[in-house]
Amino acid sequence: MDRELLLLGLLRQQEMHGYQLYDFIERDLSYCTDMKKPTAYYLLNKMSESGWISEEQIQDGNRPPRKVYTLTSQGEEAYMRLLRENLAQHTPPNFSDDIGLAFLDSLEIVEAIALLQIRRDAVTAALGEIQDAPSHHGSLQLVIEHQVRFLSAELDWLDELITQLTERAVPQ
Amino acid sequence: MDRELLLLGLLRQQEMHGYQLYDFIERDLSYCTDMKKPTAYYLLNKMSESGWISEEQIQDGNRPPRKVYTLTSQGEEAYMRLLRENLAQHTPPNFSDDIGLAFLDSLEIVEAIALLQIRRDAVTAALGEIQDAPSHHGSLQLVIEHQVRFLSAELDWLDELITQLTERAVPQ
């Protein structure tokens, strides 16, 4: 239901058509989430059918018509319910990266360090990307701050781990 | 491929049958990952067909026979490849919780604080659960430490956010 919440939340701030929503999410929210085009269209159609949003066809010359969506009162209700649910809950994220960590000792320490350095670079790059991201208004900015916080912690942890391993690799 | 890596890594440490693997993952690794039974059996069959693991049927009385799996040399190769790949990469985890955060300003501050308190409790509970978890040998322990690190950072962030909001709610 998180994707539904996202779409409802964006539509609530400003009425938009599908492509616009997709585009905004891919462009401006790429550091924290994503949603492919067919998913966006599918969810919008679904929510339209269940009465959460209403659509207005807008024809512009011979172009394919745009379907501009607006929250209905049911949609507003659903939005508030989903938002409260989401805020009150903690969903442990999937750390698929941790699986490799669990078997780190299968490798020579030197190689393990080298690989973790590469990971470190990737985290640094991600952090840089977010910090360069255009700042958003209102609480959307909170998401950026949260991501920065997370990536910084991740970087600290990796650095400590690499240091530990290095000490073990070259004792004195 | 992370699930395959997990199964291979566990089998490499000790030969096991499907149920045993499933059980270990659900019991001892629940704080960082999970894998349902049909998924485990499916992946084991797939890896067996592609020659990564070999199975030995063990009959014990009238019980359903157990299929005990061992890494083949191909499996060993695949394991090392997947491990290196995993260690070198950074996969940004899905923060579905952040979507609610993005729309925090739709709520009265007082309610937002109350909801975040509930989330805070959930994070605290998760942290406690991990710290009580039985310690693992070797680098499996690294995963626990990483999780503790993450949850602590999460808790700090939530506390700061709640403090900020509280100040805004009651200025002086």
Add this chain to the structure above:
DNA sequence: GGGCGCATGTAATGAGTTACATGATTGA
């Protein structure tokens, strides 16, 4: 005039889950 961006969608695929099915053993 040819490719990219706008705008919508369908179809096929994939990864993983839930629900279901089976049958023996073990413990309260």
Add this chain to the structure above:
DNA sequence: TCAATCATGTAACTCATTACATGCGCCC
């Protein structure tokens, strides 16, 4: 004896993705 655990699996379903399909307008 009756439920839980051990042990394996199949079938159906969900959610989201990739690949495909269509067609207009705009800019180089």
